[in-house]
Amino acid sequence: MTKYTLEEISASLGRNSNIVESWFEELETKLGHFIETEDGKKVYDDYDLKIILYVSEKRDERWSFEDIFSKLGEIFSLQSIPPSTKDDTAPPEEKTLNEWGRDPETLFYEIAQDNDVIQIFKYHSLRVMFLSSMLAKRVDCYDEDVRVASMLHDIGKMGISKNILFKSEKLTELEFTIIQSHSHVGNVIVRKHLGMTRAAKFIRDHHERWDGTGYPRRLLGDEITLQGRIISICDAFDTMTIDQRNYMKTVLSNDEAFSELRKCSWTQFDGNLVNLFIDMMGEVTIPEYLIEEP
The missing domain is CATH 1.10.1660.10 (Multidrug-efflux Transporter Regulator; Chain: A; Domain 2)
Structure with a gap:
């Protein structure tokens, strides 16, 4: 054998x-x-x-x-x-991640069920996971860390007020700082509570920009993890075409969104990845079960 x-x-x-x-x-x-x-x-x-x-x-x-x-x-x-044979006497800090049922999917669905903010972003997160996984496979970097990071990229928003997240007016400097914190918080949650340090880095990087003006670390160009760059593009595309609740803008067509991605190539996004993403979308269709009516 x-x-x-x-x-x-x-x-x-x-x-x-x-x-x-x-x-x-x-x-x-x-x-x-x-x-x-x-x-x-x-x-x-x-x-x-x-x-x-x-x-x-x-x-x-x-x-x-x-x-x-x-x-x-x-x-x-x-x-x-039988349950009686299992050791339930260990203090909470000694219990393993899996004893608490905290694999990535369980963590995501439990928080989505109990937290209003994550519930709102639930289908957005699943679509970003789908698109990021497809694009990662195109550049031969798909693995469990990419899948988990793209699914949990917004998990850090769970503690942010809905009044700030869905504010239609311009954010104050303090409010924008609070919004920015979600990348760091998501990084900490996935690193500390799932033990997935590599996936946590991808979450941390998904709002960095190619020109170095992103957050939280103002990384420049390929200092940003490839996987973080992938999630950034897929996150932006879904926000423009389907999930508009956090920006309150008119939904764009795919072609209009492609135009926006091209316009932001080599400033916000990795231009090579943008081209690969647009080519990919000529062959990929988001499953209907991932598209929820607002």
């Missing part, structure tokens, strides 16, 4: 190894599925790969972990461990 490392398993799924490892830990905790070790290191086999592939597919379909584990028991004959 073929043996795999965690990195090989993660690569085959196109996901961050930290996330995949947390899934295996959850399988061990809830279903008693233990991974074989050799020389003190965990080694995975074809059976492990089949199980985790199923988990990955169902997470993409937005299944809850409860539903996934229930179905896993039927398909792979894994048995749930």
